Amino acid sequence: MIQTWLQPLAHGITLSCRAAGERGRPVLLFLHGFPEAAFVWDELLLHFARPENGGYRCVAPNLRGFERSSTPADVAAYRPKHLVQDIAALIALEGGTLDCLVAHDWGGAVAWNLANQLPHLARRLAIINSPHPGTFLRELRDNPRQQEASAYMNFLIRPDAEQLLAQDDYRRLWAFFTGWGDAGWLTEPVKAQYRQVWNGPAGSPPGSGLVGGCNYYRTSPLRPPRPGDPAAAGVTLPPSMLSVPLPTLVLWGMEDTALPPGLVEGLEDYVPQLTLERVPGASHWIVHERPGFVADRLAAFLASPA
Template sequence: MIDRFRQALPHGITLSCRAAGERGRPVLMFLHGFPEAAFVWDDLLEHFARPENGGYRCIAPNLRGYEQSSAPAEAGAYRARHLVQDIAALIATEGGRLECLVAHDWGGAIAWNLANQLPQLTRRLAIVNSPHPGTFLRELQGNPQQQQASAYMNFLIRPDAEALLAQDDYRRLWAFFTQLGGASWLTEALKARYREVWNGPAGSPPGAGLVGGCNYYRASPLRPPRPGDPAAAAVTLPRDALTVDLPTLVLWAMEDSALPPCLVDGLEDYVSDLVLERVPGASHWIVHERPQFVAGRLQAFLA
């Protein structure tokens, strides 16, 4: 059974969370991406909370800007250091150290940074189709294929992006799912759950629940360069900000059209203890497509 709660953090942010399993047990934390929300992890929360699968305490926060979590108005509030601060503070409320931090898409961007900056907060790291900042920067700066694949980022930083995404019952967002994978999993019931998140509070303009998610893109320079906006071309990341020494599992769905397989080339140069599995026939939305597969690989990694 999934429990829901709101956790106030010392720096003034509140995160709405979903959880399964008993407090006091080893903790797994799951971070979602865009345009998703914490509910995408429900199957895995319930799986790992069962005694036969480890009996973990499993928590999935809605990241800042999503669902009922705090949503600061200014884009600068979504820079990486603030997002890492949120998750570090949430970990402190759950015993101070995780058994594993599991993350997908934008959640992975936070997790890579936390693993580099605050490795003492988790014993292990598991990443699902979320590029390491070192390889992502390399490809954005020098690979036209990646620049084209990430061109949607420059749409999402437009000031009217949320309103455009909300048009025609979120037509562009449904296409976002189907273009990055076949999306046979996208049932009408699941669409209703997404609409609830994207609509935002009652009485808000259409797409109000997407403002926070779009602000992640507005706050980050890691996007394709374009005339008048150097973006990633102007970024330099020191190597000591990129290394990860935690035991790390990376599952990489090979049919991800936004994040092609080149992003895991050379990953071992940054991650000293790496298990990398390339998954043929799966898309960016592998957590939806193949939850049992993801659970099985995580189970083996945790063991």
């Protein structure tokens, strides 16, 4: 059974959360990406909460700006330091140390930062198709293929991005999911869950639920350079901001059209305790496409020495 609640944090932000499993058990925390929400993890929450699969306490918050979580109006409120603060505060309420932090897409961006800045909050890190900031900066700056693949980011920072995304029943967003292949997982019930998140609060214009997610892109300089906007070309990240000391599993769907495989090259330079698995035939949406596979690989990682 999935439990849902609104969790106030000490610094004034509230996160809407989903969970399965008993409090007091070892905790797995799952972070979603864009344009998703916490519900995408439901199958894994239920799986790992079962006694035969570890009996974990499994928690998936909606990140700041998503679903019913707080959505500050100030774009600067979506900078990484604030997102890390949210998750660190939630971890404190869930016992103080995670057995594993599991993350995808933008959730992975938060997780990479947390693992670098506050590694004592988790024993392990599992990343699913979310680029490490060091390799992402390199590829955005130097690789035309990545610059082309990430061109959509410069669309998402437009002031009218939410309204454009909402047009024709979210036509552009459905194309995010179906651009690589059939996306048979995208059933009408799943679409209804997404629409409920994207629509925002009752009575608000369609697309209101996308404001927070678009603000993640608006506040980040890790975008392709363009005339008058150096973006990633103007960024320098010191080594101290890039090292990850935790045992880390990275699963990478090799058919990801937005995040090509070059992003995992050189990853071991930043993550000494790295387990990397390239997954042929899977796209950016591998959590939807192959949840059983993700569960199997995560279970094996959890069973390994930390």
